[in-house]
Amino acid sequence: MPYMKTNMKAENSLEPKGIPDDPRKRAKYLAIIEAALEAFSEYGYHDCPVSKIARKANVADGTIYLYFANKEEVLISVFQEKINRLITDIEELTEECTNSWEKIEVLVRYHMSSLGNDRVLANFLQIQLRQSSNNIRHGIAIPLKKFYFLIENFVAEGQKEGVIDSLINANIARKLIFGTIDEVVSCWVLSRRQYDVKELIDDVLYILRRALIVDVAA
Amino acid sequence: MPYMKTNMKAENSLEPKGIPDDPRKRAKYLAIIEAALEAFSEYGYHDCPVSKIARKANVADGTIYLYFANKEEVLISVFQEKINRLITDIEELTEECTNSWEKIEVLVRYHMSSLGNDRVLANFLQIQLRQSSNNIRHGIAIPLKKFYFLIENFVAEGQKEGVIDSLINANIARKLIFGTIDEVVSCWVLSRRQYDVKELIDDVLYILRRALIVDVAA
Amino acid sequence: MPYMKTNMKAENSLEPKGIPDDPRKRAKYLAIIEAALEAFSEYGYHDCPVSKIARKANVADGTIYLYFANKEEVLISVFQEKINRLITDIEELTEECTNSWEKIEVLVRYHMSSLGNDRVLANFLQIQLRQSSNNIRHGIAIPLKKFYFLIENFVAEGQKEGVIDSLINANIARKLIFGTIDEVVSCWVLSRRQYDVKELIDDVLYILRRALIVDVAA
């Protein structure tokens, strides 16, 4: 009568199910992603039963497992979906920039606005995502690195262009940029005071400009 | 004192038990704190049963609850213990500084060295602590803010002294400093590559100096 | 709430799950009720782990919680199921009675026989049910009152009919009837001597008749 199930972490999660090609499936896949985003933001990853996601996605609990190997993979997929969109958008927007500092400026503006306009997403990325096991951090690593490289490349390019101080360690610069935005947005998400992060963008850029640009006065 | 009923969340646990005065109790309290630090670092907060902490502390499971209201309070107490020590140390070290930038430098060096020398502590502060519910974040808030203010005050003082650019938003500067260190240390903790974060201190200070100091060239 | 995160008492358990409509579910619901009746009788409510009920019902421990919010609700539901059946039966049986005393007689006979024929049920109703917290007593109150009113109404009717002494306080009469049966059955259940309570029915009725009937001699 029994299902002989166990709560062990699925070992077969090695094969992530990935984004379905069939458009009908893809729609449901995305519905689950969105539902999970909301649900994780609302309850927190660890306090969010899979059933909550299913309910928000209007599917049965079991359906989740047709699209994702396990709960962790759902979290990872939400992140991938969101971060990839962010990267793509930024890549697009920065194509027209004339120098690398401008690209960084666009990136900062876009990232902070995106999260500033979408508290649910911000909460997810800044807070819930961190509630992660090693597995999850591993699954997140690749797209996150893509985002890191994006920034780091802007810095390195800027240094070649002579816009950014070439004595700066580009990797540290990336951490400065990312870390600052991260901190600003996290504080905002966690704050009980209601304010608009977007109003902080200029202050952030002012200080980042000082930190990076060769001739700030210019 | 306390046992409360069945499995409901401890009701009277609202009053944290605090650090015992009796030195023998205090020793055990601290032993549990240290054990928890290790255990949380090793397994992650959510994947760390209280029994693991107890074993590491060489006490029975139930003993934990003589010193802490619940598992959350253990996490919070570990944080408080560690962050308070950090704040105290930094306050002491910065007393002798001649200007505020020096204080910031000391803070950055000390913080990065402390974590760089203690991967377990770093893992706890940078990673495990984030796996937090609202309750935990609330419990953490006060000492964390103390740390924030410490930094922010250094910046504000520096502005009065004319060492730090007074056009900078001091709060954003705090987030820049904290966010950068945070990111640098987090990346180090999570990295599989073995390297010494302390070697990054100068690069961090270089860029922070650029970001803050009025006359960087000087 | 969930294991709530930790073990906190279920929040949404405020709404009792009630008897399922789906016949397949209803069968399992009833199976659990019967298993619980047995298990509580055998071990006593407080010494009966939910797992014992599950085993007797041939379901997993967790399944219990698909049908009942918690252990208390299981106890309450067993009671409700049994007392309602008792009330329904008595209402049916007494429909044909010509006067109210007869109704009381039927009630006493039926109640004492029912329990006398079902030691497990008797043990549950007379002994285990009393091991109750305030919550449980509250959950039990409504159907119990229905049973009380049934008796009290018979008395009041009897007084109107002139069969029962109208100087009697009907409420006290109810307590006399109920209390007597209760005591007789409880003593029987707890007695190590083996005897048949049903043989005591006539003696009980003799004394109750004396207590209530206007013209006993008649």
Place this chain on the structure above:
Amino acid sequence: MPYMKTNMKAENSLEPKGIPDDPRKRAKYLAIIEAALEAFSEYGYHDCPVSKIARKANVADGTIYLYFANKEEVLISVFQEKINRLITDIEELTEECTNSWEKIEVLVRYHMSSLGNDRVLANFLQIQLRQSSNNIRHGIAIPLKKFYFLIENFVAEGQKEGVIDSLINANIARKLIFGTIDEVVSCWVLSRRQYDVKELIDDVLYILRRALIVDVAA
């Protein structure tokens, strides 16, 4: 470090510790009894940690175990202490009665008044005491039977005296008397309405008189 303790029911509880002779010990013994009475009434037997009793008695938890083998024995001892006092009082009071019905009347009046004046005691005897395991019921049996016999003897005597209907089964009569009082008092204790049970005494006696007395009219 370890005490190698287990939660098993103490097997050595066979030797109840009994009432101490030494007056100083006796005072503490009684203090614990009174504290337990209160604590059990307040929290309910199963929800009353031994530590609550200790606190109310102004002794350490461990001290309880110098006077009682275990928590069950405390409950039993409270009962014994109280019921013995009740029996003694009633025996004394009834010595002067001229016939057995009068004795029953005294008993009913005294019992109902005692409990009616002491809600804590009533709650203990009527409610908490029932939350009992087999062990407890066993420990309670002997003094309880003494009380039963007291009543039953009054009835039997009354039958010999010709005051009480000799066709009545004296044992059933005892159950009627005890069961009725029990029910009346229990309902009162559990009722949220505030009323005085003592006002019900006459109604109870009226109906008991009807039930028992040969010539009620007289």
Place this chain on the structure above:
DNA sequence: TATGAATGAGCCTTCATTCAT
């Protein structure tokens, strides 16, 4: 493909009891 009832391992927490002091 989708469902959702069922599973059962696992964990936080309590508290009766012990015993070193």
Place this chain on the structure above:
DNA sequence: TATGAATGAAGGCTCATTCAT
């Protein structure tokens, strides 16, 4: 004799995951 810190077994409950339908 009294203390109360320490013990650790026990149990209610959750929820990720499975699979019969």
